[in-house]
Amino acid sequence: MTKPKPSNDEILDIATRTFSEKGYDGARMAEIAKAAGVNKATLYYRIGDKDILFTAVLKRIFGTKVGQLEEMLKTPQSAEAKIHEFAKILVLGEIPEQFGAIMLREIANGGRNLPDEVLPLMGRTVGVLEEILASGQKDGVFKPINPFLLHMALVGGCSLYATNGPIRRRVAQMAPKDSAIHKELPLNEAANHIAEMLLGGIRITRN
Amino acid sequence: MTKPKPSNDEILDIATRTFSEKGYDGARMAEIAKAAGVNKATLYYRIGDKDILFTAVLKRIFGTKVGQLEEMLKTPQSAEAKIHEFAKILVLGEIPEQFGAIMLREIANGGRNLPDEVLPLMGRTVGVLEEILASGQKDGVFKPINPFLLHMALVGGCSLYATNGPIRRRVAQMAPKDSAIHKELPLNEAANHIAEMLLGGIRITRN
DNA sequence: AAATGGTTTAACTGGATGGTTAAAATGAGT
DNA sequence: ACTCATTTTAACCATCCAGTTAAACCATTT
Secondary structure, eight states, X not given: OOXXXXXXXXXXXXXXXXXXXXXXXXXXXXXXXXXXXXOHHHHHHHTOSHHHHHHHHHHHHHHHHHHHHHHHHHSOOOHHHHHHXXXXXXXXXXXXXXXXXXXXXXXXXXXXXXXXXXXXXXHHHHHHHHHHHHHHHHTTOBOOOOHHHHHHHHXXXXXXXXXXXHHHHHHHHTSOTTOGGGOOOOHHHHHHHHHHHHHHHXXXXXX | OOOOOOOHHHHHHHHHHHHHHHHHHHOOHHHHHHHHTSOHHHHHHHTOSHHHHHHHHHHHHHHHHHHHHHHHXXXXXXXXXXXXXXXXXXXXXXXXXXXXXXXXXXXXTTTTTOOGGXXXXXXXXXXXXXXXXXXXXXXXXXXOOOHXXXXXXXXXXXXXXXXXXHHHHHHHHXXXXXXXXXXXXXXXHHHXXXXXXXXXXXXXXXX
């Protein structure tokens, strides 16, 4: 019956979920405070205004992803395996849909609410992919392709699939019975499949 | 010096741009009215409330895309060429970024503002891609893959690239000088490159 | 030129929302 | 137990915003 006062980190958890579901404009400070179990003024006292809160959310979520990517980069797997890992890291995690939704929306927004501080983190995700591709090319197993466009297709495809569940199910109801849209794939399998398709265009094939 | 009163279609043009730039929550009815050169009440009189306006915008933009896709489907090109066309249709058009931005945001939103009427149109874009793939498989040139995931990667990749210009340029400023992010690709080339990568994973290769 | 009916307008409303404040509660150090 | 800084709270405020209203406007008909 007691309510242990939530840590700042727990507040950020709630804020992350709210922003990922409603977007920056759609999220309400009062709503976040209530969901976190703190008074609205406490939220302002502890963390700050909406911009500061959003920045904190972005820094933490992108920071976590970049950390996982850097770790993965150090492992001794093949470049090809690392592409698969890259896709899985994007799409999985404690809170799968959230990263994708926030990323998609921020991009669609032209980064209107994106503070400078998170830009290096976004840039680093591209950088990691570039390093994987460069190493694959050095080993003579990858073609030269535009890493940034691969990044778009990989991130776009995985994030879209990770977040489109609600719409997908609504569309599925009115789609032909034999449509592929009815197949509910777990996120990691979807990420694998997308990565595999793209690897088909990257891998050097002798023919 | 005279101001010819804008047609409903011109109002929809403005509304489409506003919604694509700001999103549903970020767009202001007063802003749309002013930009279109009509009184706010006129906007309500002529079209209706925010939901009705948004629905009209969605129906028109998705309807146009689906129309173009259906036309393309009828042409006598190879399945492979049609995949390329598919990507180009998504990303090009009178108002390139708008479709992508609206689509990405709607998906990230879980379709909170998406009316039932546009679902068949969204479903049809997947359907068109499925038909292309089926025909390619019948001709023995395509592997069996999950069409829905191809759709994700293609739409996601192209839409992301089409809309991420502003962020990309900001990230580029703090990226290493040799990063692929600095290369400014025209949209149709980017769409081609992404389609080509994915085709690598679709095409049947003898090896 | 008066009546009619569709269209546009400025002004307004009610409720929500981001942000503030002053006072109360809490707790650590003495 | 007292002091003082930190934290929490309820109440408050100014602004914004979707949507409405009643009057004005204009074209056509009679």
